[in-house]
Amino acid sequence: MRSYPTTPFGRRPLSLAMVAAQAATRDFAARPDASETVVHKWRLFRALTEAKGPLGVTDRALSVLHALLSFHQETALTLPEIEAGEGQGDSPAPGIVVFPSNRELLIRAHGMAPATLRRHLASLVEAGLIIRRDSPNGKRFARRGQGGEIAEAFGFDLTPLIARAAEIENLAEEVRAEARAIALLREKITIVRRDIVKMIETGMEEGVRFAPFSIDGQEIRDWEGLYGRCQALAGRYARSLGRVDLDALAGELAAFATEIEKLLETHVKGQKSSANESQTERHIQNQITNISDLEPSLQKGRAETSGPMPEEASADRGGALGTEAPNSGIGERKTSPPLTYPLGMVLQACPDITDYGKRGEISCWRDLIDAAAIVRSALGVSPDAWKQALDVLGEHDASIVIAAILQRGEEIKSAGGYLRVLTAKAKAGEFSLGPVLMALLRGKAAKAVRERKSAG
Numbered sequence: 001m002r003s004y005p006t007t008p009f010g011r012r013p014l015s016l017a018m019v020a021a022q023a024a025t026r027d028f029a030a031r032p033d034a035s036e037t038v039v040h041k042w043r044l045f046r047a048l049t050e051a052k053g054p055l056g057v058t059d060r061a062l063s064v065l066h067a068l069l070s071f072h073q074e075t076a077l078t079l080p081e082i083e084a085g086e087g088q089g090d091s092p093a094p095g096i097v098v099f100p101s102n103r104e105l106l107i108r109a110h111g112m113a114p115a116t117l118r119r120h121l122a123s124l125v126e127a128g129l130i131i132r133r134d135s136p137n138g139k140r141f142a143r144r145g146q147g148g149e150i151a152e153a154f155g156f157d158l159t160p161l162i163a164r165a166a167e168i169e170n171l172a173e174e175v176r177a178e179a180r181a182i183a184l185l186r187e188k189i190t191i192v193r194r195d196i197v198k199m200i201e202t203g204m205e206e207g208v209r210f211a212p213f214s215i216d217g218q219e220i221r222d223w224e225g226l227y228g229r230c231q232a233l234a235g236r237y238a239r240s241l242g243r244v245d246l247d248a249l250a251g252e253l254a255a256f257a258t259e260i261e262k263l264l265e266t267h268v269k270g271q272k273s274s275a276n277e278s279q280t281e282r283h284i285q286n287q288i289t290n291i292s293d294l295e296p297s298l299q300k301g302r303a304e305t306s307g308p309m310p311e312e313a314s315a316d317r318g319g320a321l322g323t324e325a326p327n328s329g330i331g332e333r334k335t336s337p338p339l340t341y342p343l344g345m346v347l348q349a350c351p352d353i354t355d356y357g358k359r360g361e362i363s364c365w366r367d368l369i370d371a372a373a374i375v376r377s378a379l380g381v382s383p384d385a386w387k388q389a390l391d392v393l394g395e396h397d398a399s400i401v402i403a404a405i406l407q408r409g410e411e412i413k414s415a416g417g418y419l420r421v422l423t424a425k426a427k428a429g430e431f432s433l434g435p436v437l438m439a440l441l442r443g444k445a446a447k448a449v450r451e452r453k454s455a456g
Helices: 016-029 041-050 059-070 102-108 114-126 159-163 165-205 223-235 243-288 296-304 310-321 343-349 351-356 365-378 383-393 395-411 415-427 433-455
Strands: 131-133 141-144 150-157 213-215 218-220
Touching: 016 114, 016 131, 016 159, 041 059, 041 165, 059 102, 059 114, 102 114, 159 165, 165 223, 165 243, 165 433, 213 243, 218 223, 223 243, 223 343, 223 433, 343 351, 343 365, 343 395, 343 433, 351 365, 351 395, 365 395, 383 395, 383 415, 395 415, 395 433
Parallel strands: none
Antiparallel strands: 131 150, 141 150, 213 218
16 A cells, blocks of 8 residues: 555645545554445444534535445445555555546535535545545546456545544444433423422412522522522523533522422421411310300300390301401402512513603502502503402502503403403402413513524
8 A cells, every 4th residue: 555645636735634534544444354344324424414513524514425425336335355466556545436527426415516515525525534536637537457347546535434433433422422411401401490480489379488598609588589590590591501501500490499499398387387286276266165254244245145246256257267357348348468479579570560650660569559550540441340359359469460461561452351350260269460470570581582692
């Protein structure tokens, strides 16, 4: 075999990468078992497609390589056996050389432009996947021996594919393993994000007491701050993130999920303990209620009347059933329950309501209630529908619903009808503000991500 490299024809330079590829191919061909190595060309091409990143080749370059492989008649790539005296002197050693004309190569490369074809052929040569075997005049052809077999060919040598088959397969397996790991991390992030959002919704809806905690030196004081921090983490998620960044993000999200889960579990355990104590108290109360001497001021009244007084009956029913105080008459406006949704979170989810506040700002719940009364009129909500909402939901929750309706804008055609539907659901115990606010916050975050991507 000749010991000097095959240089390209014309003004094409000889690079060190070409010298290295030719040396590696020559060393492989000199091995005794080289002719026994058989490579399935289309399986190898599939591995090449997966390992194109580490090999430094593009999709278009692989299309050109696919066209070159199609000119080799056999499915298997294998070196021909070298007979005694063959491959000596100035002639190239026997290899797998294809010699298509430019016209045929362009057709099989799906009509690629000639300049583009030349550029991608050069990239394949530089990557060490093929070797140029240029003739003295740059033409591609083959000389045949007396038996009609090809004795010498000038064109593109595919032997490096056989020499590097094991390396290419290993690279492809590494790429597949990396892709599997990234896919698993993305699945983990998706699940943890879903868990975090739903646990925050549950915590806010159930009024779970928030215990401040610190992560990465940042103190989280309330549900609003927790949601904001989680949204900031979720904003870092992108398709371009690599395995290391995804792993770090998954770890941070998992830490948040663990802390939220602890808060919910602590609340559940506290509820169980309170329920047991409350059950014991009710049992004791029911036992001592019948002892009249504990209420001496009522003994005379009971003796003079044949039945219990209405106030006493109501108090007994209230104590036994755990209902509202007897002085909360039917038809009176419902008082708002303890606030479980921070005002800052409401304004973050429904920022449009701020325009209707005093001096264009809302600094307290009273400002929000006053602004909601103005918005109610502007949206065309009838006084009757508004009164029903106040009676069922209370001032705070009804004002939040109006802010949410305003935020959704043109999505709701009839604000009054929509408010009546929500009021009816709330009366039946089928409505909660938590999912409404979380949906608005998620929509706002998704819009911000889309705007960042479009701007980038």
